[in-house]
Amino acid sequence: MIIAPSLLAANFLNLQADCQMLNESEADWFHLDVMDGRFVPNISYGFPVIEQIRKTTKKLCDVHLMIEEPGKYAEAFRKAGADILTVHYEACPHLHRNIQQIKDLGMVAGVAINPHTPVQLLQDILANIDLVLVMSVNPGFGGQKFIPHSLQKIRTLRQRIDDLGLNVKIEVDGGVDPNNARALFEAGAHVLVAGSSVFQSADPKATISALKHIDKEVA
Ligand code: DX5
Ligand code: ZN
Numbered sequence: 001m002i003i004a005p006s007l008l009a010a011n012f013l014n015l016q017a018d019c020q021m022l023n024e025s026e027a028d029w030f031h032l033d034v035m036d037g038r039f040v041p042n043i044s045y046g047f048p049v050i051e052q053i054r055k056t057t058k059k060l061c062d063v064h065l066m067i068e069e070p071g072k073y074a075e076a077f078r079k080a081g082a083d084i085l086t087v088h089y090e091a092c093p094h095l096h097r098n099i100q101q102i103k104d105l106g107m108v109a110g111v112a113i114n115p116h117t118p119v120q121l122l123q124d125i126l127a128n129i130d131l132v133l134v135m136s137v138n139p140g141f142g143g144q145k146f147i148p149h150s151l152q153k154i155r156t157l158r159q160r161i162d163d164l165g166l167n168v169k170i171e172v173d174g175g176v177d178p179n180n181a182r183a184l185f186e187a188g189a190h191v192l193v194a195g196s197s198v199f200q201s202a203d204p205k206a207t208i209s210a211l212k213h214i215d216k217e218v219a
Pocket of ligand 1: 006007008009031033064137138139140141142143144173174175176193194195196197
């Protein structure tokens, strides 16, 4: 399992301490949520914050864009330090072009889908992308409840990816915790994003390790 803690739930008055904690932990990626107040009803943080976080770590920076017109900013996110750039299917009328741009900039290209968006709509883009981010809550806020139907979407998607022999990772984002992680692994997820379940736990590093080794847990 690849674990990508979401900094949205970190302590913004002391990001350095939380970045250090993640660096010492078994976390694989830093998940960075960017919201524009248009695609989603919330505004988070942008380039200056990402640039600073980037300086603290050698781990991959996984930037989840919940914004309209992501193509306008892809280059700036690359400069700020993004390794993985994920755009929303629902925000991109010219998705194929957006994906091409992200790859041309040397980043890993991801497509995120909202809870109501069928995985089948990815059929004609799947072979062109590196990652699908399945939203298991409605994007915009941390700390929401996991939507169980996401499991079925992951199963269907994983089957399709395997049938086609593609190298596409499935990332799940929203309401992920050590209680549902095993089911997500069994459904076929490769990457778990976790915000509040990590940062609000008594021992964040131990929670990250528990998520990381969920595949080895005896069922
Ligand atoms: C929500 C963001 C998530 C969020 C997850 O729109 O995309 O990455 O931080 O937070 P939790 O894990 O608390 O649901
Ligand atoms: Zn996210």
